Amino acid sequence: MKYEVVIGLEVHVQLTTKTKIFCGCSTAFGAAPNSHTCPVCLGLPGALPVLNGKVAEFAIRTGLATHCAIAPRSIFARKNYFYPDLPKGYQISQYELPICEHGHLKIETEEGGPKTIGITRIHMEEDAGKLIHGETAETAGSSFVDLNRACTPLLEIVSEPDMRSSDEAIAYLKKLHQIVVYLGVCDGNLEQGSFRCDANVSIRPWGQKEFGTRAELKNINSFRFIKQAIDYEVERQAEILEDGGRVIQETRLFDSAAGTTRSMRGKEEAHDYRYFPDPDLVPLVVSGEWIEEVRKSLPELPEAKIERFVREYGIPLYDAEVLCADRAMADYFDACVGLHGNGKTCANWVMGEVQRRLNDEGIAITGAPVTPTLLAGMLRRIDDNTISGKIAKTVFDEMWQSGRDADTVIEEKGLKQVTDTGAIEAIIDEVIAANPGQVEEYRGGKDKVFGFFVGQVMKASKGKANPAAVNELLKKKLKG
Ligand SMILES: [Zn+2]
Numbered sequence: 001m002k003y004e005v006v007i008g009l010e011v012h013v014q015l016t017t018k019t020k021i022f023c024g025c026s027t028a029f030g031a032a033p034n035s036h037t038c039p040v041c042l043g044l045p046g047a048l049p050v051l052n053g054k055v056a057e058f059a060i061r062t063g064l065a066t067h068c069a070i071a072p073r074s075i076f077a078r079k080n081y082f083y084p085d086l087p088k089g090y091q092i093s094q095y096e097l098p099i100c101e102h103g104h105l106k107i108e109t110e111e112g113g114p115k116t117i118g119i120t121r122i123h124m125e126e127d128a129g130k131l132i133h134g135e136t137a138e139t140a141g142s143s144f145v146d147l148n149r150a151c152t153p154l155l156e157i158v159s160e161p162d163m164r165s166s167d168e169a170i171a172y173l174k175k176l177h178q179i180v181v182y183l184g185v186c187d188g189n190l191e192q193g194s195f196r197c198d199a200n201v202s203i204r205p206w207g208q209k210e211f212g213t214r215a216e217l218k219n220i221n222s223f224r225f226i227k228q229a230i231d232y233e234v235e236r237q238a239e240i241l242e243d244g245g246r247v248i249q250e251t252r253l254f255d256s257a258a259g260t261t262r263s264m265r266g267k268e269e270a271h272d273y274r275y276f277p278d279p280d281l282v283p284l285v286v287s288g289e290w291i292e293e294v295r296k297s298l299p300e301l302p303e304a305k306i307e308r309f310v311r312e313y314g315i316p317l318y319d320a321e322v323l324c325a326d327r328a329m330a331d332y333f334d335a336c337v338g339l340h341g342n343g344k345t346c347a348n349w350v351m352g353e354v355q356r357r358l359n360d361e362g363i364a365i366t367g368a369p370v371t372p373t374l375l376a377g378m379l380r381r382i383d384d385n386t387i388s389g390k391i392a393k394t395v396f397d398e399m400w401q402s403g404r405d406a407d408t409v410i411e412e413k414g415l416k417q418v419t420d421t422g423a424i425e426a427i428i429d430e431v432i433a434a435n436p437g438q439v440e441e442y443r444g445g446k447d448k449v450f451g452f453f454v455g456q457v458m459k460a461s462k463g464k465a466n467p468a469a470v471n472e473l474l475k476k477k478l479k480g
Contacts, residue, residue, distance in 0.1 A: 003203040005234050006211055007169045008161035012154050013186045014194040015058050021126050021153035022049030029192055033146035041151035043088030048280055055153040058185040059124050060294045063100030065179050066119050070291050074099040076281040080274045085129035085145055094123035095275040107171040117172050118160030127152040166230040170223055178302050182327050196221040201233045213247040220254050229254040233261055305330055313343025328365045332372055339376035353396050369403045378406035387417050391463055419466045428477050431456045442478055
């Protein structure tokens with residue numbers, strides 16, 4: 001039987017606020033266990049939470065960027081469950097009346113067309129702490145609780161079950177990841193868990209309207225693993241149905257070493273959490289003016305940037321997409337074109353030599369020793385024929401290593417292009433004199449030998465002869 005895959009995603013985005021969502025403790029990663037805690041995030045009796053306004057602003061930013069409606073009034077709820085890293089016995093989240101609803105974003109599908117994926121809601125919540133299980137000989141068998149992460153602000157972004165393949169799910173996640181990083185609300189660090197995903201996966205026979213029973217795959221923090229987990233899950237469910245069995249609703253964990261999923265627990269229903277409005281937090285009221293203020297502060301988002309690069313700089317869509325994949329890369333390119341003027345030339349260099357050096361050295365573009373100013377300066381030396389495109393690569397490498405500008409490098413290394421026709425003619429005469437056999441062949445009609453002469457002249461000039469002048473003068477001289 002042929003099945004249709006139905007996927008909905010819940011993404012947890014850790015916000016880049018300096019302090020936690022309901023107290024003033026630091027959110028910095030990697031501090032000594034329990035050093036960033038206070039009565040509020042430890043859940044001590046009588047401690048009162050106060051909402052961090054920055055968290056609400058970040059939620060509004062994200063909501064606006066994903067075309068959501070921003071609720072004028074939203075409320076916080078207590079989600080009750082017991083877990084050792086949740087000292088209060090409940091998590092403060094939003095349930096009814098979340099801050100953002102009814103959004104969407106566009107992805108490119110395998111078939112090549114754009115597809116709109118609905119966003120059901122975005123709500124604010126606090127993270128739980130972390131359990132650390134004894135890793136040394138003395139601590140083996142013991143577990144420790146680190147509450148530094150407790151109360152760290154999260155946005156949970158819930159999609160509609162609109163995705164029909166693991167590829168679509170990944171396209172959605174990458175798009176969302178790009179947006180929150182562009183917005184500056186999340187550092188996007190998947191390894192540290194700043195961007196993690198739960199996937200709801202079910203299958204149904206083609207043409208059937210009702211959804212199949214879904215399994216929830218928990219807390220996966222790598223694009224590759226999410227794809228593997230979904231693909232495995234689809235196959236597992238199809239096998240069950242083929243054997244006449246029934247998929248049960250449950251939460252499953254992905255085992256990245258084995259590439260499989262395994263059952264973790266039966267799925268709770270919302271009523272199991274006994275949600276109720278948090279009596280310690282007043283409803284959050286968002287004014288129209290506040291929304292407008294946030295809207296005005298939004299940066300240019302990837303889609304708009306791609307469109308502008310194509311329109312203003314005349315570069316191909318593919319180039320614009322590659323350059324905009326990373327905001328810092330897009331800024332670098334933008335600055336470079338601003339200084340040099342030619343979009344395609346700048347795109348070629350940024351996507352070519354600059355990218356190659358970054359990859360080789362494993363550094364981010366913000367750390368590139370050749371700044372947009374230095375790169376644009378070098379490109380101008382190609383434009384005015386001081387250096388050839390080929391020599392430019394040598395100049396670029398020198399600049400990268402030394403951090404010096406093109407003019408200094410060209411001067412010091414004697415890389416100036418030879419455009420003086422007298423000097424080029426002299427070299428050509430020598431080459432012709434040294435290769436009478438080839439001259440004969442060329443004059444006898446063997447045009448291919450021309451390339452040989454160009455090569456010899458360039459070699460004799462150490463690559464510095466102006467190629468256009470070499471071509472023109474060679475033709476003239478070889479005619480005899
Ligand atoms: Zn605290």
